[in-house]
Amino acid sequence: xxxxxxxxxSFADGEVAPEFFARDNLNGLSRLENMxxxxxxxxxxxxxxxxxxxxxxxxxLIPFSVSESENYLLVLTDGHILVYSDDVRIADxxxxxxxxxxxxxxxxxxxxxxxxxxxxxxPYVLKKTGSTFDIVVFDFERNDSDMTVxxxxxxxxxxxxxxxxxxxxxSGNNYATFTTNKNFWTSxxxxxxxxxxxxxxxxxxxxSPTVVYAYxxxxxxxxxxxxxxxxxxxxxxRRGWPCSITFHQDRLVFGGSRSWPSGVWMSRVGRHNxxxxxxxxxxxxxxxxxxxxxxxxxxxxxxxxxLQILTNAGEWAxxxxxxxxxxVDIKQHTSVGSVASRYLPPQKIEGATVFISAGKTDxxxxxxxQLGEYYNANDLCAAAKHLxxxxxDLSYNDNTRQLFVVMADxxxxxxxxxxxxxxxxxxxxxxxxxxxxxxxxxGQTYTVVARGTNYFLEKFSDSALNDAGQYGFSFTAAxxxxxxxxxxxxxxxxxxxxxxVLDTKTLFINDARASLPNEIYADDAPGYTGDVSVNxxxxxxxxxxxxxxxxxxxxxPSTILSVSIYGYYIV
Numbered sequence: 001x002x003x004x005x006x007x008x009x010s011f012a013d014g015e016v017a018p019e020f021f022a023r024d025n026l027n028g029l030s031r032l033e034n035m036x037x038x039x040x041x042x043x044x045x046x047x048x049x050x051x052x053x054x055x056x057x058x059x060x061l062i063p064f065s066v067s068e069s070e071n072y073l074l075v076l077t078d079g080h081i082l083v084y085s086d087d088v089r090i091a092d093x094x095x096x097x098x099x100x101x102x103x104x105x106x107x108x109x110x111x112x113x114x115x116x117x118x119x120x121x122x123p124y125v126l127k128k129t130g131s132t133f134d135i136v137v138f139d140f141e142r143n144d145s146d147m148t149v150x151x152x153x154x155x156x157x158x159x160x161x162x163x164x165x166x167x168x169x170x171s172g173n174n175y176a177t178f179t180t181n182k183n184f185w186t187s188x189x190x191x192x193x194x195x196x197x198x199x200x201x202x203x204x205x206x207x208s209p210t211v212v213y214a215y216x217x218x219x220x221x222x223x224x225x226x227x228x229x230x231x232x233x234x235x236x237x238r239r240g241w242p243c244s245i246t247f248h249q250d251r252l253v254f255g256g257s258r259s260w261p262s263g264v265w266m267s268r269v270g271r272h273n274x275x276x277x278x279x280x281x282x283x284x285x286x287x288x289x290x291x292x293x294x295x296x297x298x299x300x301x302x303x304x305x306x307l308q309i310l311t312n313a314g315e316w317a318x319x320x321x322x323x324x325x326x327x328v329d330i331k332q333h334t335s336v337g338s339v340a341s342r343y344l345p346p347q348k349i350e351g352a353t354v355f356i357s358a359g360k361t362d363x364x365x366x367x368x369x370q371l372g373e374y375y376n377a378n379d380l381c382a383a384a385k386h387l388x389x390x391x392x393d394l395s396y397n398d399n400t401r402q403l404f405v406v407m408a409d410x411x412x413x414x415x416x417x418x419x420x421x422x423x424x425x426x427x428x429x430x431x432x433x434x435x436x437x438x439x440x441x442x443g444q445t446y447t448v449v450a451r452g453t454n455y456f457l458e459k460f461s462d463s464a465l466n467d468a469g470q471y472g473f474s475f476t477a478a479x480x481x482x483x484x485x486x487x488x489x490x491x492x493x494x495x496x497x498x499x500x501v502l503d504t505k506t507l508f509i510n511d512a513r514a515s516l517p518n519e520i521y522a523d524d525a526p527g528y529t530g531d532v533s534v535n536x537x538x539x540x541x542x543x544x545x546x547x548x549x550x551x552x553x554x555x556x557p558s559t560i561l562s563v564s565i566y567g568y569y570i571v
Contacts, residue, residue, distance in 0.1 A: 002568060008479065009562035010041035014416065014425025016383040021481050022488065026383070030546045031478040035560075036402070037416045037425035043560040045475045045552075046414075046429060048464030052087045052446070055455040059448050060102045060393070061439035066112045066128060071442040074114075074126075075457060076102055081126070083133055087459075091133045096121055103342035103392075106300060108245040108252075110272075117242040119258040122235075141273040147217050148200040149193065150276040152265050152287055153231035156239065159184070163226035164196065169213055175204070176214050181226065183209035188238035196230035197223065234260065244343075247272075248303040249323050251286075255309060256298030262290040264298070264309065266323070282324040290316060292332060299338040302346050302353050308366065308375075310338040310346065312358055315366055315377060333375035336364050339391075347396035347403065350419055354380065354396070354403065361388050363405070363415075380415065384426040387413040393436075399443035410434025410450070432471040465555040474553040477560060478546035487571040492541045494567040497534050497548050502559035503527035508551045509534040527556045543569075 013028035014037055020026060027041065035043045055077065062074040064083075072090075075082040078099035083091035097105060097118060107116045112128040115138060123138035140151040162184050169175035178185075178194075178201075187206045194201045197220055205213040235241045240258025242265070247253065252272035254265040268274040269283040278284040290296040294313040302308040307323065309316040314335040320327045337358030338344075346355040352367035362385070364377040380403075381388060390408035397404070401423075403415040412429040429435070433451035440446070446459045449468070458468055466472045482489045497509050504527050507514045514532040541547055547565055552558060 004569060005564060005566050006482070007562055007564040011037050011043050011477070012041050012421075012423045012425055013383065014427055015387065016426075016480070017386045020383045022483070024483060026480070028383070028480055029477055030480050031476055031549070032425070032427040033477075034429055034473055034475040035427055035477055036414070037423055037427070038559070039418055039421050039423060040561075041423070042562070043477055045556070045558045046427075047460045047462055047557075048473075048555075049431065049447070049449070049458040049467040050461040050464040051468045052457040052459055053084070053089060055448065055457055057099065058436050058450060058455050059099075059457070060105070061395075061437045061446055061448060061457075062107060062114075063439050063441040064109065064114055064126075065441065072128075073439065073441050073446060075448075076105070081135065084457075093126075093133055093135050095135065096124065104243070106244050106343050106345075108247055110247050115245055115252070117245045117254070119240045119243045122241055123245075139273060140275065141271060146200075150274040150285075151193070152234040152275045152277070152285070153193075153195045154234050154260070154263075154287070155231055156259055159232065163228045164230055165226045166197065166220075166222055168222065171204075171213065171215075173219050174215055174217065176201070176216070176220065176222075178203075178212050178214050180210050185209055185212045186238060188236070190237075192236040192238060193233040194230060195232075196227050197221075234263070234265065244298055244300040246301045246303045246307075248301075248307045249321075251323065253301050253303075253307065255301035260289075261297040262295075262311070264288050264290070264301070277325065280325040282322070282326070284325060286323070286325050286328065288328060288330065290330075290332075297340050299340050300343065300346060300355075304348070304353055305368065305372075308353055310355055310366075312340040313337050315375060317375060334366070334377040336362070336377045342392070344391060344394060347394060349396050349403065349417065356391050356394065356405075360390055361385050363388070363391075363403075380417075380424070381413075381426060384413075387426055387428060393438050395438045395440045395445065397440045397443065397445045400445070402445070404429075404438045404440075404445060404447075406435045406438050406447075410436070412438070412447075431467050431473060465557070472553055472555055474551060475558070476549065476551040478549040479563070479565075480546070481544055482547045482565075482569065489543045489569040489571055491570040492543050492547060492567060493569070494536045494539050494541060494547060494565055496536060496566040497563065498531055498566075499533070499550060499563045500531050500561040502529045502561065503556055504529075504532070504552070504554065504558040505556055506552050506554040507532055507558070510536065510539075510549055511551075512536070527554075527558065 010027040013026045015032040016028035060076045064072040073084040081093040081095045114126040116124045140149045163181045165179040167177045169177045189203045199216045201214040201216045242254035244255035252267040266286040275285045297312040307318040314332045316332045318330045320329045344356045352365045363380045393406040405413045412435045416425045433449045436448040438447045512534045520528045
């Protein structure tokens with residue numbers, strides 16, 4: 001048996017899972033709820049939520065930053081894009097997507113233009129011109145001479161062995177009847193484009209699984225034999241549309257489609273609507289397919305130092321600088337994999353790309369090694385996997401150095417990270433309701449919250465001491481089980497627990513109310529700063545449990561700098 005005084009003055013590792021409780025090298029906690037870890041290692045009650053707007057339904061949030069002084073928040077609901085500026089709604093635009101389709105919607109922004117892609121919809125473009133917002137269908141660049149479209153064409157697997165017999169059509173000289181040697185056509189081929197006989201054709205009418213009618217701009221000669229050298233537009237109602245998108249080296253990049261999940265299409269340099277590969281000149285479009293022993297389904301593409309391609313089976317990168325058709329240095333670096341069932345936007349944190357793994361149990365940090373040659377995918381939540389419960393959205397606030405991850409159950413896991421100071425601390429956020437989506441815009445973090453049957457747009461605010469002006473919340477911090485001299489304590493008697501605090505009124509230590517000076521409880525009195533304690537003479541603890549727990553429902557920005565326990569133990 002030995003007397004001891006044990007002080008914890010750093011909580012830099014945040015909440016950790018029980019399997020790490022026997023580690024001596026962690027400044028962690030067994031529970032951290034509604035608190036943040038500060039740069040100095042202490043704890044502070046999280047910021048409250050300020051009301052922004054009532055919403056008619058749940059929504060997905062997307063930031064739209066045109067310039068440093070011009071920032072808009074896009075609130076996507078069922079069939080609408082609501083545009084907010086300085087927390088005021090300024091536009092309500094038509095959107096083609098139902099709410100249950102928004103989880104697969106991806107986007108890329110360049111200046112005042114944002115392009116949206118979805119595997120089941122033609123891409124759409126949101127444009128801001130002056131004070132006006134418009135959303136229009138993305139059009140591939142057309143050639144004035146013959147009105148052909150500079151979109152990618154390819155041969156799909158189910159077209160192997162299909163031959164097309166071209167014959168005249170009563171509709172006119174520009175029309176033809178396409179007849180295949182076996183069933184191939186579907187009604188979804190209507191309005192799709194094909195390339196054969198050196199011309200682009202548009203399917204105008206579906207007749208049967210072997211017959212369609214087609215139109216071309218100009219006359220043509222009927223070939224004497226069936227045509228086997230033909231190609232189909234890469235994107236169409238039948239084949240699906242791009243699944244992911246980014247801009248890289250002044251090229252627009254599409255990653256994957258419903259029918260070609262491992263394809264990467266890159267536009268011409270500076271001509272983002274032109275995907276004609278031409279003759280392979282340096283500025284012309286590029287197409288490639290990821291090849292490996294595993295099936296590669298592209299989940300998203302990210303422009304960083306290199307073009308990063310995140311698939312369901314691993315992480316690829318194209319490092320060519322400049323990126324040209326004749327110089328595509330591509331390889332797979334890691335084999336973690338990303339979530340394919342929904343879009344979870346990767347975040348840039350301290351130069352690394354942070355993404356959620358395919359199993360939804362890891363949050364990985366994709367970063368180059370010291371030589372800048374190979375990527376590593378380090379696990380950011382290795383000691384806190386219990387907090388990863390089916391993530392559905394995430395956002396990083398560079399100003400506060402916080403990564404917000406919304407879970408399907410409505411809670412939020414928050415990472416406070418500052419590599420220079422050794423802070424990598426996870427905590428849980430809870431509110432009287434459920435978090436549904438999160439986004440960061442101009443240093444402010446917004447969230448959609450469901451409270452009962454109603455939905456609200458809210459934001460974290462330093463001046464908000466509760467949630468939405470009416471919902472209070474409690475905070476809790478609990479220690480890891482006691483270890484002394486590298487050993488687990490088998491029996492513990494605690495005489496006293498003290499905490500050094502800032503700006504606090506009511507505080508419970510091990511569920512006992514700590515004594516504070518009476519005068520601080522006045523309504524107009526500031527919070528107490530100093531040491532508070534609870535005497536617990538003779539209290540015996542089961543040593544697998546937390547030796548101390550501090551909690552409060554006080555609506556003040558309470559801070560805990562350190563916690564000390566006094567007592568004796570047996571190992």
